[in-house]
Amino acid sequence: MNTLLKFCGMTNYEDYSKAVDSGVDYIGFIFAKSKRRVNPHDVHKWVKGKPKKRHQKLVGVFVNETIETIVEVIHACPIQVVQLHGLETAKYITELKSSLPAMKIFKTVHHKQSGHRELKDFKGYVDGYIIDTKTEDMWGGSGIAFNWESVPLYTAEAMEQGIPCFIAGGVKVSNIKELMNYEPAGIDVSSGIEEMGMKDERKMKQMVELTKEKYQAPDSLGRFGKFGGKYVPETLMHALEELEDAFEAAIADEKFFEELHREWERYSGRPTPLTEAGRLSSYLGGANIYLKREDLNHTGAHKINNAIAQALLAKRMGKNQIIAETGAGQHGVASATVAARFGLTCKVFMGEEDMKRQELNVFRMRLLGAEVIPVISGGKTLKDATNEAIRHWVSHVEDTFYLIGSAVGPHPYPKMVREFQSVIGRESKEQFIKEVGKLPDEIIACVGGGSNAIGMFYPFIEDDVSLIGVEAAGKGVDTNEHAATLTKGSVGVLHGSMSYLLQDEWGNIIEPYSISAGLDYPGIGPEHSYLRDQGRVTYESVTDAEALEALQVLCQYEGILPAIESAHAVAHAMKRARELGSDAKILVCLSGRGDKDVHTIQGVLGGNEYE
Amino acid sequence: MNRLLDPKFVNKTKRFVPYIMAGDPTLEASIDIALTLQEAGVDAIEWGVPFSDPLADGPVIQEAGERARKLGMNIERAVDGVKLAREKGLTIPVILFSYINPVLAIGEGRLLSLMSDADIDGLLIPDLPVEESDSIRAECRNVGISLIPLITLSSRDRIEKICQNGEGFIYFVSSHGVTGTRESFSEKIADSINTIKKYTDVPVLVGFGISQPQHVSYFNTISDGVIVGSALVHLIGEQKYALMHKRDKVEGLDKIKEFVLELNS
Numbered sequence: 001m002n003t004l005l006k007f008c009g010m011t012n013y014e015d016y017s018k019a020v021d022s023g024v025d026y027i028g029f030i031f032a033k034s035k036r037r038v039n040p041h042d043v044h045k046w047v048k049g050k051p052k053k054r055h056q057k058l059v060g061v062f063v064n065e066t067i068e069t070i071v072e073v074i075h076a077c078p079i080q081v082v083q084l085h086g087l088e089t090a091k092y093i094t095e096l097k098s099s100l101p102a103m104k105i106f107k108t109v110h111h112k113q114s115g116h117r118e119l120k121d122f123k124g125y126v127d128g129y130i131i132d133t134k135t136e137d138m139w140g141g142s143g144i145a146f147n148w149e150s151v152p153l154y155t156a157e158a159m160e161q162g163i164p165c166f167i168a169g170g171v172k173v174s175n176i177k178e179l180m181n182y183e184p185a186g187i188d189v190s191s192g193i194e195e196m197g198m199k200d201e202r203k204m205k206q207m208v209e210l211t212k213e214k215y216q217a218p219d220s221l222g223r224f225g226k227f228g229g230k231y232v233p234e235t236l237m238h239a240l241e242e243l244e245d246a247f248e249a250a251i252a253d254e255k256f257f258e259e260l261h262r263e264w265e266r267y268s269g270r271p272t273p274l275t276e277a278g279r280l281s282s283y284l285g286g287a288n289i290y291l292k293r294e295d296l297n298h299t300g301a302h303k304i305n306n307a308i309a310q311a312l313l314a315k316r317m318g319k320n321q322i323i324a325e326t327g328a329g330q331h332g333v334a335s336a337t338v339a340a341r342f343g344l345t346c347k348v349f350m351g352e353e354d355m356k357r358q359e360l361n362v363f364r365m366r367l368l369g370a371e372v373i374p375v376i377s378g379g380k381t382l383k384d385a386t387n388e389a390i391r392h393w394v395s396h397v398e399d400t401f402y403l404i405g406s407a408v409g410p411h412p413y414p415k416m417v418r419e420f421q422s423v424i425g426r427e428s429k430e431q432f433i434k435e436v437g438k439l440p441d442e443i444i445a446c447v448g449g450g451s452n453a454i455g456m457f458y459p460f461i462e463d464d465v466s467l468i469g470v471e472a473a474g475k476g477v478d479t480n481e482h483a484a485t486l487t488k489g490s491v492g493v494l495h496g497s498m499s500y501l502l503q504d505e506w507g508n509i510i511e512p513y514s515i516s517a518g519l520d521y522p523g524i525g526p527e528h529s530y531l532r533d534q535g536r537v538t539y540e541s542v543t544d545a546e547a548l549e550a551l552q553v554l555c556q557y558e559g560i561l562p563a564i565e566s567a568h569a570v571a572h573a574m575k576r577a578r579e580l581g582s583d584a585k586i587l588v589c590l591s592g593r594g595d596k597d598v599h600t601i602q603g604v605l606g607g608n609e610y611e
Numbered sequence: 612m613n614r615l616l617d618p619k620f621v622n623k624t625k626r627f628v629p630y631i632m633a634g635d636p637t638l639e640a641s642i643d644i645a646l647t648l649q650e651a652g653v654d655a656i657e658w659g660v661p662f663s664d665p666l667a668d669g670p671v672i673q674e675a676g677e678r679a680r681k682l683g684m685n686i687e688r689a690v691d692g693v694k695l696a697r698e699k700g701l702t703i704p705v706i707l708f709s710y711i712n713p714v715l716a717i718g719e720g721r722l723l724s725l726m727s728d729a730d731i732d733g734l735l736i737p738d739l740p741v742e743e744s745d746s747i748r749a750e751c752r753n754v755g756i757s758l759i760p761l762i763t764l765s766s767r768d769r770i771e772k773i774c775q776n777g778e779g780f781i782y783f784v785s786s787h788g789v790t791g792t793r794e795s796f797s798e799k800i801a802d803s804i805n806t807i808k809k810y811t812d813v814p815v816l817v818g819f820g821i822s823q824p825q826h827v828s829y830f831n832t833i834s835d836g837v838i839v840g841s842a843l844v845h846l847i848g849e850q851k852y853a854l855m856h857k858r859d860k861v862e863g864l865d866k867i868k869e870f871v872l873e874l875n876s
Contacts, residue, residue, distance in 0.1 A: 221742065229742075229743055230740060230742060230743065231711055231738045231739060231740075231743060232738055232740065233666070233667045233737050233738055233740075233761070233763075233784075234740055234760075234761045234762060234763045234765075234766060234769075234773075234784065235763045235764075235765055235784060235787055235788075237740050237742075237765075237766070237769060238765040238766065238767055238769065239765065377670075377673060378663065378664070383664065384664075387664050387666045390666045391666055391667075391669075391788075391789045394666075394667070394787060394788055394789060395787050395788035395789065396787070397765060397787055398765070398787070491715070492712045492715055492716060493711045493712045493715060493738070494664065494712065495664075495666075496738075501712075503712070503716065505716065506685035506686060506687070506713055506716055506717070507662070507686070507710075507712040507713035507714070507715060507716030507717070508662060508663035508664075508680065508685075508712075508713070509663045509664050509712075
């Protein structure tokens, strides 16, 4: 868990600006009698001059103030949290809340013996606590630490109330690690980041680095929090261990990367362009939309990024037979393609239902020299094709490489697919900064298993950018026909990893539905489940009808026919563009082109007047 | 008392353990089959729980699971079926065979308490490798149920780690692949079993693909017994109409008994 960090007592624009840049979670201004007291109109000017980051919150500190004065200050400057640092009572807080109903309230409790019991008096009234040392002549900011042995008591009580508790008083760069041993939920620093009365940029950065863990999921067992892992028959365990070793060695080997980048560049046509959707944006009348053009890859979708990389890995491991599962046929086509390119034999498992729906892709795979194996178990779609591919792998584990197409499956697949698809996000970041001069405000990608989304999101995960995954709502999330795993699913194990799933009360998997065969999967990559639960990525859903509408708009305004999968992301971007102001920039991962879907689209929209 | 740890099972040689799918063709028939198997002298029964996505199973057991699921079989009813079988006189050890997802859906704690209540002795989860099994193994120990581990030809240097946690018996998977009958077996099986014996005294039973009397007698020479699944489940599938009707039931059960006696002769 990351420890929350608050820097308090900004007294001038420079200090405030350094605090914003440091990435700290809360920035505090003191409106009470103090050597650090500031004027709300100045704060207003500073914030206008330099907007805070999205995750940051501005805190106003008051001591035994009248409610009218607090309200006046709040009207004068953009504060999100009021910190009451004196002897305010629960009754006073109730009155304050009736004047400022949306305001978050933090209450300072001054440390004393059994002080944690005092927190009970404010249960339900406040949104957070600060525990500070009170000296005889000062309400706080004395720079004196209390005995941290009692930190766990405060933290536990606040946690029980479901709110954070910040430890203040005498925290410095030199002792913050010691404080963190007591596992506080938050830390509040004021004099500890000052040098000669001014806030010190280096100290701020050090504090942030000391309290923030880098994003480093999955762990060595392949766990993203509780998600992921390896839930497979024992027969596959050795193969997975072998794969993991080979994968880790490959990505540490420059030669492997050189070859991979050469193939991406000269065979698949990377880097794919970033296209500003100017006419679409002005039609919508809001934010500017940019499209990362994965549809311009060889074979027409992002799937080839991963297929090339895994095929190179298979070759490196001396395995000449690859197998793959496919739903719509995009990953099957990508696998058949790389098998031809690298001289490997290829078997593609495909549900019989999907083979009927995607006849052309079946022919295309066969043309590329792959064997397409019809799957007749279960619902005869992607889930069953995956089961059958795993069964085949179990039988031929010594000489066969299973080329999984999405960020799903047992460890190391979710990590490996993320690594190989991250080229999408890395390129996007570089292109965006070059063309727009800053990072996008929001990034939107569609999610089935989640490979294009994780590839796009991962390089931005520690940046100040909103990330939104879009699931397929099919005919609506309140019907039985959808594929909205995160919106409607529950935690379970499918295809080797723990994640959210669509399942019945007895743990049997429910067949999903979406017009797009690529989003029609009852599970989701374990990292998405983790990012959802962590709150780092937001997941929304878009219906068949909304996706088809977006698909037509993109055709008509930009001359781009997206895959129905990608049209889900476009549909949500259209919603968001109208909601956000014209200053905002939205980046959409256009994961694939819609040529494969023309038949399906025609079936829904009509227009086949010659039949 | 866990019957897998009882001297009767521990000291037996040439153990014969059949697998059947609970609820195929009906729960009542499964109970009759279990009692018939006991009469035929089998040493324990693996009692299968149907699941929508059984990725370690071949077509025979997949289809049996679909038949059972169609009639509403689920993990809770399957456990309840053992309780009914116990009431009707089933005294040999029973091992519940379920994929991990139904176990998680009902909840590990709740499942184990239902299993204790039904006098079930072991639990086998084919998609739960040793790395993922610590928490459920601890819960199993608390209630005296053995968590049966699997070892395969590809386990290699994993064998020692798996044996350390072995209890009841060790299920040795004879071949790469899913359940189903096979014609031939690798000669390396005997070597692997010898390796296992270096690390544990727990009996090692061989399963996957065993369908002929000569398979049974061969594995009885190199291991502590056999597990027979698909071949029996296939026969039950053939006899499903007989087994579902009062008039023909005895005939169906007799065929099952004959099959076991012949296989285990």
